Amino acid sequence: MSRTIATIATCASLCLSLFWISPAQAQGLLIASEPGIGDRLPRPIRPPWRPSPHPRPQPATPGFLYDIARLEIDASVQGQIAKVQVDQTFKNVTSRTLQVKFIFPLPDDGAIDQMTFMVDGEELTGRLLEADKAREIYEGYVRRSKDPALVQWIGHGMFQTQVFPVPPGAERTVTLQYSQICRRSGSMNDWTLPLAPAQFTSQPIGEIVIRGRIRSDAKLGNVYSPTHEVAFDRRDDHRSEFKYAAKKHGPESDFRVLWEAGDSPLQMSLIAHRPDPNEDGYFLMLLQPSLPESDPANAKVGKNIVVVVDKSGSMRGEKIEQARRASRYVVDQLKPQDQFTLITYDSDVDSFNNDLIAADPATRDDATDYIDSILAGGSTNIDAALSKALAATKGSDGPAYVVFMSDGQPTVGEKNGMKIADKASKQIASGTRLFSLGIGHDVNSRLLDKLAEVCFGQTMYVRPGEPLDDVVKKLYDRIGAPALTGAKLEITVDGRQGATRMLYPSEIYDLFSGDQLVIAGRYRRDGDVQIKLTGEFEGESQEFVFDGKFAKQTDDSKNVFVERLWATRRIGQIIDEIDLYGEQSELVDELILLSKKHGILTPYTAYLAEEKTDLNDRTAGRELAQVQLHRLHAESGADAFHQRSFKSQLKQANRGIQSSNQPMIAPAAPAAGASQSLGRPAANAGNVARPGVFGGKPSGSAIRPAPNMSAAEPEAPHSSLPRVKQIATKTFYLKYNRYVDAEATKEQIEAATKVTQFSDAYFGLLDKLGKKMNPYLTEAVEILVVVDDKPYLILPH
Numbered sequence: 001m002s003r004t005i006a007t008i009a010t011c012a013s014l015c016l017s018l019f020w021i022s023p024a025q026a027q028g029l030l031i032a033s034e035p036g037i038g039d040r041l042p043r044p045i046r047p048p049w050r051p052s053p054h055p056r057p058q059p060a061t062p063g064f065l066y067d068i069a070r071l072e073i074d075a076s077v078q079g080q081i082a083k084v085q086v087d088q089t090f091k092n093v094t095s096r097t098l099q100v101k102f103i104f105p106l107p108d109d110g111a112i113d114q115m116t117f118m119v120d121g122e123e124l125t126g127r128l129l130e131a132d133k134a135r136e137i138y139e140g141y142v143r144r145s146k147d148p149a150l151v152q153w154i155g156h157g158m159f160q161t162q163v164f165p166v167p168p169g170a171e172r173t174v175t176l177q178y179s180q181i182c183r184r185s186g187s188m189n190d191w192t193l194p195l196a197p198a199q200f201t202s203q204p205i206g207e208i209v210i211r212g213r214i215r216s217d218a219k220l221g222n223v224y225s226p227t228h229e230v231a232f233d234r235r236d237d238h239r240s241e242f243k244y245a246a247k248k249h250g251p252e253s254d255f256r257v258l259w260e261a262g263d264s265p266l267q268m269s270l271i272a273h274r275p276d277p278n279e280d281g282y283f284l285m286l287l288q289p290s291l292p293e294s295d296p297a298n299a300k301v302g303k304n305i306v307v308v309v310d311k312s313g314s315m316r317g318e319k320i321e322q323a324r325r326a327s328r329y330v331v332d333q334l335k336p337q338d339q340f341t342l343i344t345y346d347s348d349v350d351s352f353n354n355d356l357i358a359a360d361p362a363t364r365d366d367a368t369d370y371i372d373s374i375l376a377g378g379s380t381n382i383d384a385a386l387s388k389a390l391a392a393t394k395g396s397d398g399p400a401y402v403v404f405m406s407d408g409q410p411t412v413g414e415k416n417g418m419k420i421a422d423k424a425s426k427q428i429a430s431g432t433r434l435f436s437l438g439i440g441h442d443v444n445s446r447l448l449d450k451l452a453e454v455c456f457g458q459t460m461y462v463r464p465g466e467p468l469d470d471v472v473k474k475l476y477d478r479i480g481a482p483a484l485t486g487a488k489l490e491i492t493v494d495g496r497q498g499a500t501r502m503l504y505p506s507e508i509y510d511l512f513s514g515d516q517l518v519i520a521g522r523y524r525r526d527g528d529v530q531i532k533l534t535g536e537f538e539g540e541s542q543e544f545v546f547d548g549k550f551a552k553q554t555d556d557s558k559n560v561f562v563e564r565l566w567a568t569r570r571i572g573q574i575i576d577e578i579d580l581y582g583e584q585s586e587l588v589d590e591l592i593l594l595s596k597k598h599g600i601l602t603p604y605t606a607y608l609a610e611e612k613t614d615l616n617d618r619t620a621g622r623e624l625a626q627v628q629l630h631r632l633h634a635e636s637g638a639d640a641f642h643q644r645s646f647k648s649q650l651k652q653a654n655r656g657i658q659s660s661n662q663p664m665i666a667p668a669a670p671a672a673g674a675s676q677s678l679g680r681p682a683a684n685a686g687n688v689a690r691p692g693v694f695g696g697k698p699s700g701s702a703i704r705p706a707p708n709m710s711a712a713e714p715e716a717p718h719s720s721l722p723r724v725k726q727i728a729t730k731t732f733y734l735k736y737n738r739y740v741d742a743e744a745t746k747e748q749i750e751a752a753t754k755v756t757q758f759s760d761a762y763f764g765l766l767d768k769l770g771k772k773m774n775p776y777l778t779e780a781v782e783i784l785v786v787v788d789d790k791p792y793l794i795l796p797h
Helices: 131-145 148-153 196-200 318-333 361-372 382-393 417-427 445-454 468-479 560-581 585-598 618-633 638-651 746-751 760-772
Strands: 002-004 029-032 066-078 081-092 098-106 111-119 126-129 157-161 164-166 171-181 183-185 188-193 205-215 220-224 231-236 239-249 255-261 266-273 281-289 304-310 339-345 349-351 400-406 432-439 458-462 483-493 500-504 509-512 517-523 527-537 540-550 724-727 730-734 738-741 753-756 782-787 790-795
Touching (some): 066 188, 126 131, 131 148, 220 239, 220 281, 255 266, 266 527, 266 540, 266 560, 281 509, 281 560, 304 318, 304 382, 318 339, 318 361, 339 361, 339 382, 349 382, 382 400, 382 417, 382 432, 400 468, 417 445, 432 445, 432 468, 445 560, 445 638, 458 468, 458 638, 483 500, 500 560, 560 585, 560 638, 585 618, 585 730, 730 782, 746 790, 753 760
Parallel strands (some): 304 400, 400 432, 738 782, 753 790
Antiparallel strands (some): 002 111, 029 098, 066 081, 081 171, 098 157, 098 164, 111 171, 126 157, 183 188, 188 255, 205 239, 231 239, 281 517, 339 349, 483 509, 483 527, 500 517, 527 540, 730 738, 782 790
16 A cells, blocks of 8 residues: 655654653554544643643543553665664553554655554554545544544544554554655755654653664765754765664654765755745755775875873862873874874973974873873963964874863963964964863853854864763864864855855854764855865865756745754854853844744843743843843853853754753743842753764764753743744744744734634644644644734634
């Protein structure tokens, strides 16, 4: 059997929709087929452990019928054909036998065949219903159950099984198998597992495991997930495996994997997103180098490495031992054609060798003895240590990398951080990159960020308790790989330059083999795109040319992640500019606008989620943001550390912010008892995910609240609902138990047409606007949404 569907695994996305602890609707719907049992999805309007102080009477429901402990999905992709198996074990938690049938919605932009449904190994027969006939059934479920979440499937076809029994207390393993043609997204193949409907259920699923294999006759290029932090393992040039696992987790977005195949040693992929043809579009570019190993006989391919270790008194104990282990690891990995030196500093500066020296076995052994002799004590002379390190790289043949460790502020020599950075910018040699590692809360984080900017590198923040040696190992594993150095991009559209702007990262510098660079930008002109990448590999000039296309207009939802990724990085860049160069009213206004539109709340815009905030009051919003931006004046301490670590995460994000029950990603909250307008830093800042490795290279870390990190939480509304929510392409803010479209004007809010759920007008909107309106009709609370410039207020039944 075959059928056009929306995604590779909507069959993997919907079967859990009727289960008590399953927010990962990943197969279909189980509908009770006996009198007295309704068809509502297994969720209360509010989680039972946090009741509303103003409960609304609800229709009687039979309670929750099933428990779900595990969802396991296995996919095998060959070319553009995916074979998928979904397994789910559920248990009848009632005291009677339940008669149920399986309903599988069939969305409409993929082809499915060979679909098989089994219960405990026994296949059940079923039939396919076209969209028109299926609509009658879906609409009947909605009218009978009064559950708006079921609206999302109106307009889809349906696969429906015969009725089967589930005895009381019995477990049943449900297996769904199918094959499907994967669609294209830009220049890439697209495998999508829609987990987004998980938001309609009340409890996180016990365990989710998604694994897959991609095989290609041509050489695999970029493999990328725009939605989740997925572990990829390239088995060889033609195979890649991936895995995602989570426990007690409620998925908040569909799961997607994109990939491309080709023969170039440097793969490039391009995805464009332009929902409005009258505004600049967005694009995502992926660069995946697969460079050959260097020839040891070629002296030009060696790396030049300078490791600078802070051995001031504050490094005593475990930190200095970690610094020793990190330095020994670097020395052990050096190749015969590499050159290096080691520098240590406290009040004074010492070095293993004043100049770069060849990494022969005898020299490496001597360097190991030098490392073992490092002892912590004294003050911190950052300026002198940095000057000595940069001087050592002058005259080097090939790229040079300085790994600079610091856990404090400059206390000896030049103490003014901006003067130190200015001096370094004049000293640094062409081709030298500086990686600064800020260790702990006492580091001068503003100085390190400024050094990263002027020295063509990056700052990595190592939170207290995080192993420093692990960070250095991961860094060196990347910069030790073959590299295309001095890389530069030139983008033309229809042969003309100037069609793109605001690319992040704006500079590439070097591309390391095995790493993946994600670039987000905007384009103002559609047409045929040519991308030229130049650089040097093993001392020889290289040029790679790629062709693509910028669309005049695209579907407004499929690739919205491109826009959100760009917005995330742009917000990070704005905060960086304000931090290093001071406030400008235009930047503050843009920060507020982007945060509001995309729901990317920062420590400086968290007020947007306050119940009392008027989203259209620009003057009040600017004043609140400016007060909070004063926190950036701090150069050191826990709050300064977390603000700049957070900023780095935004600038190097691999994916945009998705809808979440905890949408705010601020690194620290105002201190307990402090007025929101005072902008005082929190006393309990927590862990921050480590940023990427180089020149804007992301590490693959998703932006999310770290385990012990307090979000910048505004005053709680009078419900347990998320205060910020992304639905389809829009962001909504909870204002007095009503979700309000972030882009609704004051006039639209006042003039919104009221539509009550399940009324004739409600179903009329489905007929009139179809897919444009469906996502906004599934909420169980009031929602004000603007569609085609017309405002609607959807009222609960």
